[in-house]
Amino acid sequence: MTRDAPAPPTDRAAVSSPRATAPRQLSVFLSKRPRLRLSLLLAAPLFWLGLVYVAALAALLITALWTVDSFTGQISQSWTLDNIITVVTGSLYQVVTVRTIGVALLVTLIDILVALPIAFFMAKVASTRMQRVLVIAVLMPLWASYLVKAYAWRSVLSQGGIVEWIAKPFGLESPGYGLPATIITLAYLWLPYVILPIYAGLERVPDSLLEASSDLGAKTWRTLGSIVLPMLWPAIIAGSIFSFSLSMGDYITVNIVGGASQLLGNLVYSNVGAANNLPLAAAIALIPIAIMFVYLAVVRRTGALDNL
């Protein structure tokens, strides 16, 4: 190395300082302001959330306080509590509410009972390969349209349908169209939504705990009851929220296989569609919302939401 040799370029000089393009300036500006960064990131989803939940709910509440001119169908925007009072005191709405809750609870119960063994098999017994196949099989019905599945059940339950064909040799009959058919169909439709959270919950239960339980002499049921179930509880609750809330709002299935019965959704639908009475429909729609609030509050008290 000679003295007058040019000094080797330092690393610093090798990279020319980046050009101050607009995006770069912006990123420099943002990097110093974490709060602004966060608020920009969250603005879009929060705006959507506000629009969908808060504004829609507020609009619903406001509409429920209006009335409609029965003949011309024009909404008269003067405040009144008549609709709410009608809905709370009317015997029709009480009967239908109780029926809807009953259907939703039964659907949820059936779904949980069916989902538990399936999810357990998927998570703990099946091989990895089998597991994938089963997850796809569970998801498969979601690829088909809701309407197609409901109509499929309509033909399955019809006179001369598959159910009757199977049940006849045993001296049984198809339930026909009605509430039992509605419960069967809804339980079928929402099953994937219950299986998946329970399956995910079971995946988190370590096998070592099951082995430990068995090493300590616990039988199958004891292990399930004392180890698996408490750990699984939040997942079951999550699944039940899906099936319960989806059943509470359904009106299409009951229209297709429900025979002559109606649920809260049908009352809302017929008040919007047939009677053109949006305010009353809005008042009725507040019932399932109130019930869901109660349901979530109860669930919260059990502590099941804490580890979700």
Place this chain on the structure above:
Amino acid sequence: MKRSSLRRSAIVSTIAITALAVMTACGTTGGGGSTRAPEQQKLGAMEGTVSILAWPGYVENGSNDPTVNWIGPFEKATGCTVNSKTFGTSDEAVTLMKTGDYDVISASGDASLRLIAGGDVAPVNTALLKNYAGIYDFLKLQKWNSVEGQSYGVPHGYGANLLMYNTTVFPTAPTSWSVVFDKSSPYAGKVTAYDSPIYIADAAVYLMAHKPELGIKNPYALDDKQLAAAVDLLKAQRTNIGEYWSDYLKSVQSFQTGNSVVGTTWQVIKNSVATGTPVDVTVPEEGATGWSDTWMIASHAKSPNCAYAWLDYITSPKANGEATAYFGEAPATQAACDFRTDCDAYHAGDKAYASKIWYWTTPIAKCVDGRTNVKCTDYSAWTTAWQQIKG
């Protein structure tokens, strides 16, 4: 902990402020009054487009069935491009018409009066329509398409709500609606009925014949007592109902499988059941309810001239014949029968048959049978009653 509660109260107050803002923005105003649009005196130049609100099957441009197309010739002849939307119930039609986006609507009698009262449709000057003269006289200036002698539209076609029965269960045709009402218990769980408040009129037609002491003169003009009697009849029927239908394909299917063996139906349903299904239809001795559809023009139509052109076109023999044949109803003019072969099946032009039909009319507080000493029950009372019947 403190921080999170602070944040929570911030969220709550944001929600409260938003809600408050929305509420103030909406404000409260009285119901809008309706204004009556004047009748159009002469036709002008075509606007180039027309938007039509219609029952399914009334506006066919070949997209559902390439051989069924009466929109193409209309567009070619008038230069008016047709935009159309269909609806499933009269009530949906009324709601859609209120948006003001449509020039023309095919309204059944249970929608037309409401549209007139709401100021949504304009009077129609029938002198501007050259095909109006050919329309059956018994369809002109009726309660459901005119007010005080002023025409509000042109008739399209009509049909009756028939009694459909399974011929295996009923070897001889039932002659009375009693098989779906007070003598329906042998068919419990297999009786079907139309799922709409307007079905209360069917019960009223039956009561007119069997309970003359109630004094029902028109099934769409029921006072409180008469409505209560109809509701009682329908509540008793409810225990034997297998299912209610409003989607006609659902009705077709349940008669094919035998889930329904008797109940109210439309001619188009009878035509749609698979051949070999043991069903037939009849008009029982009490008479029947039915529909008579009217083409009406919006009071604030953007294309009134194209709208008039459409009204004239759809009542022309060929178009009217094709459209009513496709839907399965009687046409509005005798000349239309030259363009279809099944007019007899629908008793087209048979005045005696037509007079047996009580066409759907919106029940209103001012009794449509002319009574002035009582207040009649209106459609909203019928809607409430219908929900209570279904339970």
